Amino acid sequence: MRALKYADPWDLRLVEVETLHALRPHDVVVDIHYCGICGTDLGIASGFYPVAQQGVTIGHEATGIVAEVGEKVTNAKVGDRVVINPTPFCGACRMCESRRTNHCTNKMGTESGVSYDGAFADRFLTTQEYVHVLPEDVSLKAAALTEPLACVLGGVRQLDLSLPSPYTFVFGAGPLGLLYVWALSLRGVLPIVIERSEARLRSAGPRLPKGAKIYRSLEEARRSHFHDPEAPLDLVIDTTSGMLMELYPQLACGSTFLSVGLKTQDATIDALQLADRSLTILGSIDSRDGSFSEAFNLIASGLLPAEKLISDVISLEDYERAFSTLGCDIRNQQLGPAPDASCKVLLSIGGE
DSSP states (O other): EEEEEEETTTEEEEOOOOOOOOOOTEEEEEEEEEEOOOOHHHHHHSSTTSSOOTBOOOEEEEEEEEEEETTOOOOOOOOOOEEEEEOOOOOOOOHHTTTGGGOOOOOOTSSSSSOOOSBBBBBEEEEGGEEEEETTSHHHHHHHTTHHHOOOOOOOOOOOTSSEEEEEEEEEOSSHHHHHHHHHHHTTTTOOOOOOOHHHHHHHGGGGGGTOESSHHHHHHOOOOOOOOTEEEEEEEESOOOOOOGGGGGGGEEEEEOOOOSSOOOOOOHHHHHTTTTOEEEEEOOTTHHHHHOOOOOHHTSSOGGGGGEEEEEEEEGHHHHHHHEEEEEETEEEOOSSSSOOOEEESSSSO
């Protein structure tokens, strides 16, 4: 079977490896059909997010068809169409017991695409707890967005949406930013989206929920949407990793800033202002306790039109082109903005 391996920054290799089989009672082996390219994958490939172990198969936003099951598997059978939760947790450590499963202290060796072989491959090995059988009317492509949506819901859960927040902004209109807009809109909050990239602006517009607005800058949003050059910032979701220093002085009293990007960005804030203005600064990564099931239900029910966010489906063999579509030029070792209008890019491994 084929697997896309991480060797070093800018060195990914599509190689032949031993075919996976279900050897233990609760094993489930999935023939992968689609796997989304995540910002984490771009960071691993470029070396800007140095978390992956050398030699690991990367990729973790996957769907496919069950190929083999262990003798004690009860929730899936051969031939079932499934989506995979790629973030196992032990359930017994202090983090898991306090429902912070995304920070399980025993996750080393279990994180798909980081410390455990991921899903940019013909097959993926997991256990029955981490596969969800798809309804017949849900496509494998749409379901591939379950994991990134689960991460978004983990972030949304940290926000107090009971507070009035008409001045809500999402910075960045990539797949994560758009999923935040959709997730918040389903909770009655319709954010304003800020995106500087012309390519992303073109891509994002048709993919937003009805009534959502997108602007090139905060200044334009304040002027054109709120008709107030000093419109406040009640709630900010920053998917770019770069806005805290710029926006911190502008945050309204009692406001919340949520950072979900994974780029290194030093920031210095005034602790007096943090307390005196009742500000909340949050970070979020990965899915949290129960958020994967919630994401699965939102996509399976059609409440969140996940397939609408998919812009490209590219074969595994053409992975360099797939990465370059998102601004990660492996051959020339350059990471930058997406050159063309794209959103979620899937690698097609087995087709549907």
